[in-house]
Amino acid sequence: MDLSNDDRRRILRGQHVHLRKTIEAARSAATGALAGRISPEELQRAVSALERELLAHLGEEERLLEPILGKLDAWGPLRLTLLHAEHAHQRAVMALLALYRRSQSSPGVVSPVLAVSSACSR
Numbered sequence: 001m002d003l004s005n006d007d008r009r010r011i012l013r014g015q016h017v018h019l020r021k022t023i024e025a026a027r028s029a030a031t032g033a034l035a036g037r038i039s040p041e042e043l044q045r046a047v048s049a050l051e052r053e054l055l056a057h058l059g060e061e062e063r064l065l066e067p068i069l070g071k072l073d074a075w076g077p078l079r080l081t082l083l084h085a086e087h088a089h090q091r092a093v094m095a096l097l098a099l100y101r102r103s104q105s106s107p108g109v110v111s112p113v114l115a116v117s118s119a120c121s122r
Contacts (some may be wrong), residue, residue, distance in 0.1 A: 024050070
């Protein structure tokens with residue numbers, strides 16, 4: 001089934017609203033861990049949720065936008081290239097965060113989580 005552009009927009013806007021909440025939850029967990037109010041397990045769950053949901057969203061965004069973005073107008077191919085570059089950067093940051101999370105104690109992941117959550121919320 002082909003989706004209309006309005007359907008694509010509605011789906012992606014809904015995902016962006018949800019992701020902002022997930023990003024804020026990860027940020028809150030990281031600051032809570034710094035203050036000793038959040039357990040290492042809670043922080044790990046928040047970071048895992050951010051990673052899982054962001055990566056799923058990137059795939060969905062590509063699935064929905066690639067077929068139309070490149071053909072949109074004269075700037076379409078550049079927009080598509082920029083989308084791929086931005087997503088590659090976000091995936092690389094999430095991969096580094098996941099690597100850091102696995103190799104460090106939970107409190108050690110707080111600073112990277114705060115940095116990632118700030119970068120992702122732009």
